[in-house]
Amino acid sequence: MPVKQASTTGKRADAQRNIAAILDAATECLGRDPAASTSEIAKAAGVGRVTLYGHFPSRAELLDAVFVHAIEGGEEALGQVDLSGDPREALTRLIESSWRLVDRYRSLLIAAQNTLPPGRVRELHADPMARVEKLIERGRKQGAFRKDLPTSWLVGVMHNVMHGAADEINAGRVTPDKAAAYITTTILAAFTPPGDRVPD
Amino acid sequence: MPVKQASTTGKRADAQRNIAAILDAATECLGRDPAASTSEIAKAAGVGRVTLYGHFPSRAELLDAVFVHAIEGGEEALGQVDLSGDPREALTRLIESSWRLVDRYRSLLIAAQNTLPPGRVRELHADPMARVEKLIERGRKQGAFRKDLPTSWLVGVMHNVMHGAADEINAGRVTPDKAAAYITTTILAAFTPPGDRVPD
Numbered sequence A, B: 001m002p003v004k005q006a007s008t009t010g011k012r013a014d015a016q017r018n019i020a021a022i023l024d025a026a027t028e029c030l031g032r033d034p035a036a037s038t039s040e041i042a043k044a045a046g047v048g049r050v051t052l053y054g055h056f057p058s059r060a061e062l063l064d065a066v067f068v069h070a071i072e073g074g075e076e077a078l079g080q081v082d083l084s085g086d087p088r089e090a091l092t093r094l095i096e097s098s099w100r101l102v103d104r105y106r107s108l109l110i111a112a113q114n115t116l117p118p119g120r121v122r123e124l125h126a127d128p129m130a131r132v133e134k135l136i137e138r139g140r141k142q143g144a145f146r147k148d149l150p151t152s153w154l155v156g157v158m159h160n161v162m163h164g165a166a167d168e169i170n171a172g173r174v175t176p177d178k179a180a181a182y183i184t185t186t187i188l189a190a191f192t193p194p195g196d197r198v199p200d
Helices: A002-032 A038-045 A049-055 A059-078 A087-104 A106-115 A120-124 A126-141 A151-170 A176-191 B002-032 B038-045 B049-055 B059-078 B087-104 B106-115 B120-124 B126-141 B151-170 B176-191
Strands: none
Touching: A002 A038, A002 A049, A002 A059, A002 A106, A038 A049, A038 A059, A059 A087, A059 A106, A059 A120, A059 A126, A087 A106, A087 A126, A087 A151, A087 A176, A106 A120, A106 A151, A120 A126, A126 A151, A151 A176, A151 B151, A151 B176, A176 B151, A176 B176, B002 B038, B002 B049, B002 B059, B002 B106, B038 B049, B038 B059, B059 B087, B059 B106, B059 B120, B059 B126, B087 B106, B087 B126, B087 B151, B087 B176, B106 B120, B106 B151, B120 B126, B126 B151, B151 B176
């Protein structure tokens, strides 16, 4: 029954388009205002609220999907970062690229922290954190980073300092142009092996 | 009109007792379960929901009051910490005492982060953070702590690493007995002036 198939395919294509439009609109709306409502998002996506709720039954489910979408986009950028050579320099490059993403999605991050269950924001960062972990492991083997604290702890410190920088900017205590340098300086010192000198 | 006065005083005393009972019950219930409902809290306090809502019109307002109450109690303990002598040793003592409080109120912290507006949890930490700031300023003057990053940034790093440790414990990646040492080790390294050696 080719007609029915064509119609199903057509419906699927419509659904895909709507989902893509909702995710883009949500990224934009939540990027301006972490409290943006699903009505605003539906309007910006050019779909009805019923359509939006058909795909995302709750604001939390929509936010989760938007966050997954943002992380996936970010992963493409982070995959380009050269992580070879001196581990400290590689980490500096990775922090700079990661920070550009965190800074871009600052408002979305607030929305996610206020809406998703505890631990979910970090869970959604599994891929970028695995990349950080691998680099830290290499740096530990080469004596550039400390071995007296667990790697998972160091990964967590980097995550918290970076996301803390977003809070500092939101509160007006730090300007966005300074944040990457502050984060890098702090993390390189925190990762320095005991007895070694903190980088200048 | 002594009779009316006595009655008003009696009502006020009742209200005070109810508020104290609600705050104590909320601290206990939210300490067990960050998602504890106002019905559970009212029941544990031995008051009706109408009484609870009379004093705290929303769960967020109750949580805010519970957090203020917890911080005030914590301030009494932190006020006893000896902050004289070597700034690094003083900071180690302050981290240990602060961590005992963060660890004790871990579940309440999750509840607050999920319920209060962005930045409010940090705002409620104004007093403990002012104490940290004063100690960091002294350490900077004495050359023990770095001066190339703003003091407010260093205060924020300590806040984020400490609260991040609570998340690590909640996620089962760190055991509570190790956390204070991890935090201290990380913070002392992060605060070390550039070119100086990280403490062993």
